Amino acid sequence: xxxxxxxxxxxxxxxxxxxxxxxxxxxxxxxxxxxxxxxxxxxxxxxxxxxxxxxxxxxxxxxxxxxxxxxxxxxxxxxxxxxxxxxxxxxxxxxxxxxxxxxxxxxxxxxxxxxxxxxxxxxxxxxxxxxxxxxxxxxxxxxxxxxxxxxxxxxxxxxxxxxxxxxxxxxxxxxxxxxxxxxxxxxxxxxxxxxxxxxxxxxxxxxxxxxxxxxxxxxxxxxxxxxxxxxxxxxxxxxxxxxxxxxxxxxxxxxxxxxxxxxxxxxxxxxxxxxxxxxxxxxxxxxxxxxxxxxxxxxxxxxxxxxxxxxxxxxxxxxxxxxxxxxxxxxxxxxxxxxxxxxxxxxxxxxxxxxxxxxxxxxxxxxxxxxxxxxxxxxxxxxxxxxxxxxxxxxxxxxxxxxxxxxxxxx
Amino acid sequence: xxxxxxxxxxxxxxxxxxxxxxxxxxxxxxxxxxxxxxxxxxxxxxxxxxxxxxxxxxxxxxxxxxxxxxxxxxxxxxxxxxxxxxxxxxxxxxxxxxxxxxxxxxxxxxxxxxxxxxxxxxxxxxxxxxxxxxxxxxxxxxxxxxxxxxx
Numbered sequence: 236x237x238x239x240x241x242x243x244x245x246x247x248x249x250x251x252x253x254x255x256x257x258x259x260x261x262x263x264x265x266x267x268x269x270x271x272x273x274x275x276x277x278x279x280x281x282x283x284x285x286x287x288x289x290x291x292x293x294x295x296x297x298x299x300x301x302x303x304x305x306x307x308x309x310x311x312x313x314x315x316x317x318x319x320x321x322x323x324x325x326x327x328x329x330x331x332x333x334x335x336x337x338x339x340x341x342x343x344x345x346x347x348x349x350x351x352x353x354x355x356x357x358x359x360x361x362x363x364x365x366x367x368x369x370x371x372x373x374x375x376x377x378x379x380x381x382x383x384x385x386x387x388x389x390x391x392x393x394x395x396x397x398x399x400x401x402x403x404x405x406x407x408x409x410x411x412x413x414x415x416x417x418x419x420x421x422x423x424x425x426x427x428x429x430x431x432x433x434x435x436x437x438x439x440x441x442x443x444x445x446x447x448x449x450x451x452x453x454x455x456x457x458x459x460x461x462x463x464x465x466x467x468x469x470x471x472x473x474x475x476x477x478x479x480x481x482x483x484x485x486x487x488x489x490x491x492x493x494x495x496x497x498x499x500x501x502x503x504x505x506x507x508x509x510x511x512x513x514x515x516x517x518x519x520x521x522x523x524x525x526x527x528x529x530x531x532x533x534x535x536x537x538x539x540x541x542x543x544x545x546x547x548x549x550x551x552x553x554x555x556x557x558x559x560x561x562x563x564x565x566x567x568x569x570x571x572x573x574x575x576x577x578x579x580x581x582x583x584x585x586x587x588x589x590x591x592x593x594x595x596x597x598x599x600x601x602x603x604x605x606x607x608x609x610x611x612x613x614x615x616x617x618x619x620x621x622x623x624x625x626x627x628x629x630x631x632x633x634x635x636x637x638x639x640x641x642x643x644x645x646x
Numbered sequence: 647x648x649x650x651x652x653x654x655x656x657x658x659x660x661x662x663x664x665x666x667x668x669x670x671x672x673x674x675x676x677x678x679x680x681x682x683x684x685x686x687x688x689x690x691x692x693x694x695x696x697x698x699x700x701x702x703x704x705x706x707x708x709x710x711x712x713x714x715x716x717x718x719x720x721x722x723x724x725x726x727x728x729x730x731x732x733x734x735x736x737x738x739x740x741x742x743x744x745x746x747x748x749x750x751x752x753x754x755x756x757x758x759x760x761x762x763x764x765x766x767x768x769x770x771x772x773x774x775x776x777x778x779x780x781x782x783x784x785x786x787x788x789x790x791x792x793x794x795x796x797x
Contacts, residue, residue: 275752279775467724534702
């Protein structure tokens with residue numbers, strides 16, 4: 236007979252504690268998790284099959300839409316594989332621009348994670364701070380690529396847009412500010428007792444388990460797994476850049492937090508090096524429509540870890556096979572281990588700590604007035620409208636913002 | 647390409663029949679094809695003796711009469727061995743590699759659902775990634791499978 240003190244509760248596929256559809260069947264004894272079955276696939280859209288029916292060029296844009304956060308990761312991983320099959324020599328300037336966008340993407344993704352992690356432990360101030368900072372990066376990405384998400388910077392053989400001196404200045408201005416703030420977040424993460432107490436010893440993944448279960452990215456590195464595709468299997472411009480692979484041996488959510496905030500500083504350093512050493516020359520070579528028969532396997536260090544694409548070409552303009560393995564699939568098995576014998580209340584932050592992927596969208600809204608023509612509001616207008624709307628109702632952050640700016644100036 | 651060539655030599659001296667089955671298309675990439683009988687010997691050698699400690703993923707391919715599976719194994723130095731086996735489509739049985747890599751479960755369930763592979767000795771568990779109501783015998787990544795249009 237089943238133990239009456241044990242019972243199973245379903246969490247998901249749709250659940251307020253989850254940011255994306257996935258399903259957990261949790262076996263509980265009291266408040267402790269005794270067993271966990273994970274069911275995934277709710278976001279399966281048949282993209283690999285769809286790729287076979289589209290041309291290589293169309294697939295660059297389709298694959299970029301696998302994810303709304305690490306979109307550049309997927310498109311770069313794919314174009315690198317195709318370029319390898321086609322034997323294209325991508326110009327160095329293009330490789331540097333790809334690297335620049337890649338690191339800006341990592342910065343916005345890690346900021347996003349830090350905010351979500353703050354939210355999951357009831358520290359919403361951190362969410363507000365980091366997501367405000369993330370806006371600066373989104374603006375820079377929009378400036379460089381034309382888009383806040385799904386940048387569309389890659390093409391087969393290089394990149395679609397060049398960058399100029401004015402843009403470089405803007406990027407540096409944003410980075411200067413954000414680097415200071417990131418140092419402050421590192422202070423917060425390493426000194427704020429609430430964070431340390433809440434995250435330490437939660438979601439433990441031993442070094443051995445991380446290796447055994449194939450954990451990748453910050454999830455693995457926070458359990459002392461010293462792996463980073465940027466260094467181990469260098470692509471784009473990484474072989475020419477200096478950076479440290481951040482590891483940590485806390486093996487818990489606290490460690491995963493430290494790895495990500497410290498990685499932000501590495502990304503800022505990489506961005507500075509890219510901008511300083513940006514080579515002159517063309518930004519793309521012409522790619523053939525038909526890709527010669529062949530196969531390639533490519534890896535890419537996405538913000539969440541190793542992303543892999545396998546591409547097989549058959550001599551036509553349509554791929555024979557495109558296979559994608561995103562980092563979350565490699566990390567999800569570790570969650571089971573992290574939650575074993577832990578409290579149910581730890582589940583949201585432990586799941587969030589592997590940084591599973593969810594989507595965000597561009598913001599441009601179409602406003603319909605009752606008796607007027609339709610009006611399109613762009614991002615800047617929308618932002619001023621919002622500030623104005625709140626200040627009319629007595630909510631005004633101008634003074635506070637000034638104080639904050641002063642604080643960071645003196646740091 | 648020294649590291650890659652040394653690895654190639656090690657593989658060939660241990661498994662003579664791999665002689666003409668190994669390709670090194672570029673630095674840090676090795677493609678090898680093995681027979682179904684030899685697969686586990688080679689896999690075991692790569693994992694235990696040559697330090698390929700991470701399974702990136704498993705790719706399944708529909709190659710007409712055969713289904714092929716590529717096991718992408720990586721080592722700490724960034725070298726990836728793409729180890730390929732082919733099995734007849736009418737009897738597409740492969741053996742689980744979860745005793746080596748428990749995390750391979752997702753990858754094996756994926757080739758079961760999408761290509762109709764039969765994974766021997768894989769313990770029962772929830773399917774991935776297709777819905778529970780997905781019809782039996784429909785494998786979307788097979789070349790003869792076409793999406794049905796309309797409702």
